[in-house]
Every structure is written in structure tokens, then in C-alpha cells.
Amino acid sequence: MGRDQVFAVVRDNILAVRPGLDPAEIREDRSMTELGCDSLDRMDVVSGALDEIGLELGTDRLAKVRDIGGLVDVLWHGIGGPA
Numbered sequence: 001m002g003r004d005q006v007f008a009v010v011r012d013n014i015l016a017v018r019p020g021l022d023p024a025e026i027r028e029d030r031s032m033t034e035l036g037c038d039s040l041d042r043m044d045v046v047s048g049a050l051d052e053i054g055l056e057l058g059t060d061r062l063a064k065v066r067d068i069g070g071l072v073d074v075l076w077h078g079i080g081g082p083a
Contacts (some may be wrong), residue, residue, distance in 0.1 A: 001053065006076045010068060013048040017041045028069030046071070055079055 011026045018036055025035060032042045046062060049071075055078045065071045073081075 001076075001079060003072060003076045003081055006049075006053065006079070006081075007068075007072045009049050009052050010045065010072055010075070013045040013052070014068075016048065017044045026068065028072060029067055031067045049075060053079060 007028065011023065014026055014032065014035065014037065015021060015023060018041065021035060032045060037045065050057065053075060055075065057074065057078050061074055061078070062071075065074055
């Protein structure tokens with residue numbers, strides 16, 4: 001799975017919890033908070049993406065994520081993408 005595919009998984013999970021969002025608003029430089037996601041929404045997005053990718057990560061790796069691009073990087077590296 002490539003990095004673009006990981007981004008698509010994250011985007012699809014954001015749209016699942018915030019269906020009214022314009023997909024064009026979901027960019028790597030934005031945070032989920034900026035998109036109107038509360039803490040439960042963010043947890044649902046991360047959990048859904050992890051399940052879809054088939055990955056388990058510790059919360060310590062996710063705690064430093066500040067934007068969607070950062071989440072994509074953590075997930076991608078978790079499945080073996082280059083560091």
C-alpha cells in the first residue's frame with residue numbers, strides 16, 4: 001500500500017465521521033480539529049484507518065501527530081513505508 005492509498009483511507013474515514021465535508025477540504029496540512037472533528041471523531045478516524053490498513057500502533061506514536069499528513073506518515077511508516 002502506497003502513501004497515497006494511506007491518505008485515501010484516512011480521507012474516507014474522515015468523511016465517514018463528517019459526511020458533510022467537501023473532500024477537497026481534507027488536505028495533509030490541515031488538522032482534523034480544523035475540519036470540525038472532536039476528540040471522539042478523531043478517535044473513530046484513527047481506529048477506522050488502523051482497522052482498514054490492518055495495523056496496530058501504540059498511542060505514543062500517535063500522540064505527536066498534529067495534522068493529517070502526520071497521521072498519514074505514521075500509518076505509512078507503520079506498514080513499512082520509508083522513514
